[in-house]
Amino acid sequence: MTKQVPLCVDPEGTLFRTNILLESLLLFLTRRPFSFWLIGIWLLRGKAVLGRELMARELPDFAALPVNPDFLAFLKRQRDDGRDLVLVTSRDRQTAAAMAKPFDLFESLVSGRKAADGTGTGLAALLQERFGAQPYDYADSGKGDPAVRLAARKLILVTAPDGAVQDAQTVPGLEKMAGEPLPHWRDWARALRLYQWPKNLLLLAPLMFAHAWNDTTKLAALALALAGFCLCASSVYILNDLLDLAADRHHPTKRHRPFAAGKIPLGFGLLAAPLLLIASFLVVAGLPVAFWLSFALYYVLTLGYSLRLKQIAILDVLLLAGLYSLRVIAGGLAVQIHVTDWLLAFSLFLFLSLAFVKRFTELQSARDANQSQAAGRGYLTSDIHLVSSMGVSCGYLSVLVLAFYINNPAVAVLYQRPAALWLACPVLLYWISRIWLLAHRQRLHEDPVVFTLKDWQSWLVGLIFLLIAAAASPV
Numbered sequence: 001m002t003k004q005v006p007l008c009v010d011p012e013g014t015l016f017r018t019n020i021l022l023e024s025l026l027l028f029l030t031r032r033p034f035s036f037w038l039i040g041i042w043l044l045r046g047k048a049v050l051g052r053e054l055m056a057r058e059l060p061d062f063a064a065l066p067v068n069p070d071f072l073a074f075l076k077r078q079r080d081d082g083r084d085l086v087l088v089t090s091r092d093r094q095t096a097a098a099m100a101k102p103f104d105l106f107e108s109l110v111s112g113r114k115a116a117d118g119t120g121t122g123l124a125a126l127l128q129e130r131f132g133a134q135p136y137d138y139a140d141s142g143k144g145d146p147a148v149r150l151a152a153r154k155l156i157l158v159t160a161p162d163g164a165v166q167d168a169q170t171v172p173g174l175e176k177m178a179g180e181p182l183p184h185w186r187d188w189a190r191a192l193r194l195y196q197w198p199k200n201l202l203l204l205a206p207l208m209f210a211h212a213w214n215d216t217t218k219l220a221a222l223a224l225a226l227a228g229f230c231l232c233a234s235s236v237y238i239l240n241d242l243l244d245l246a247a248d249r250h251h252p253t254k255r256h257r258p259f260a261a262g263k264i265p266l267g268f269g270l271l272a273a274p275l276l277l278i279a280s281f282l283v284v285a286g287l288p289v290a291f292w293l294s295f296a297l298y299y300v301l302t303l304g305y306s307l308r309l310k311q312i313a314i315l316d317v318l319l320l321a322g323l324y325s326l327r328v329i330a331g332g333l334a335v336q337i338h339v340t341d342w343l344l345a346f347s348l349f350l351f352l353s354l355a356f357v358k359r360f361t362e363l364q365s366a367r368d369a370n371q372s373q374a375a376g377r378g379y380l381t382s383d384i385h386l387v388s389s390m391g392v393s394c395g396y397l398s399v400l401v402l403a404f405y406i407n408n409p410a411v412a413v414l415y416q417r418p419a420a421l422w423l424a425c426p427v428l429l430y431w432i433s434r435i436w437l438l439a440h441r442q443r444l445h446e447d448p449v450v451f452t453l454k455d456w457q458s459w460l461v462g463l464i465f466l467l468i469a470a471a472a473s474p475v
Helices: 020-031 037-044 047-057 069-080 093-100 123-131 146-151 162-167 185-192 194-209 216-243 266-283 289-307 315-335 341-368 381-406 418-440 448-454 456-471
Strands: 007-009 085-089 108-111 137-140 154-160 175-179
Touching (some): 007 069, 020 037, 020 216, 020 266, 037 047, 085 093, 085 123, 093 108, 108 123, 123 146, 185 194, 185 216, 194 216, 194 315, 194 341, 216 266, 216 289, 216 315, 266 289, 289 315, 315 341, 341 381, 341 418, 341 448, 381 418, 418 448, 448 456
Parallel strands (some): 007 085, 007 137, 137 154, 154 175
């Protein structure tokens, strides 16, 4: 039987549905955030130097990277038919071996890197040395070595953009395997976390509790504040997903997030995050300076949370609760309404309880996966009972604060029948207790706020609160 022509495969963009250089870059920023300045120095010396320096320090977990299932199935068929598969990459030998390790596919590796000044042995020369006069086919994503393409008997372009296909028309035996998939709008909706935007309605709390909802000027200012917070939050969510790639891919549900699953290119995320941030600051630029400062503080704290603080036990939940409370403060500053200590204390304890719920469900997932620690967090699975106790306590403390607030003489000025507000305490007790009961039964989405927005009983509780407020007859 005639031996088949070897198939050389550049795995970047073909087998792996992600950018390996950007994967290493994001890992470097996540694990060495205070060394970010080195990236600029390396980049000034050229992209090749940047890639070499990054991958010498941080290699992604290639076994966890998203792959192209169709191309992987194609390669397996080629191997099963007796064809030799050769992994070809301009990366160094260590990186090439790491790329090949998760797959029982490649008969050999060919790796090489040119120096920053362009000297050194290129891939075409290495393949010439490897195969001599023997022909070979070559598969890449349209971004591989042009010299290797020209020397190949046949070129297979995998998920290549139309421009790359057009440029390769002169290569003999061109074959195209699927075009470059564009992100679906649903993927962008998930990446932007549109379902998280209702959290920013907390900005309305000061206006509502001050009974100033008929002031159109204040409502217009709040509309701008809401838009700014939504854009800023989406920017942070994208950045958080990019920096959390490694942890997300080992999580049972987060691994389906658009960037972790390779549904949206990492480069798109790195572009979208700063653009959304700039847009958010432009939207709120005309609001009071005090609001603008609270808005900037919100971004700084969320950035610190994404980079490092979410890995520090207890501090992370305190910060999450603080960010919710900061929305309330920002809402007051946007419309120049004083936020009472009662509202701040209530918000802090309630959102601290919800933050603990989130960590509790993550620890449940880690425990079920036989892991000793929640990925990317500072908690051990053995902490799960303590986390539950602290969370329930904080929830009940929020009810206590509400009771003290209702008993405050100042409330009598705001309501004609303030005694009706006492009905809110058992309703809130029911809701908090149910949230924690469902969490213990593993029937709660890991984000309790998202769960609340989808839960009919939570909507019913909200309606009851409105009816209680109406019965109290606001002045």
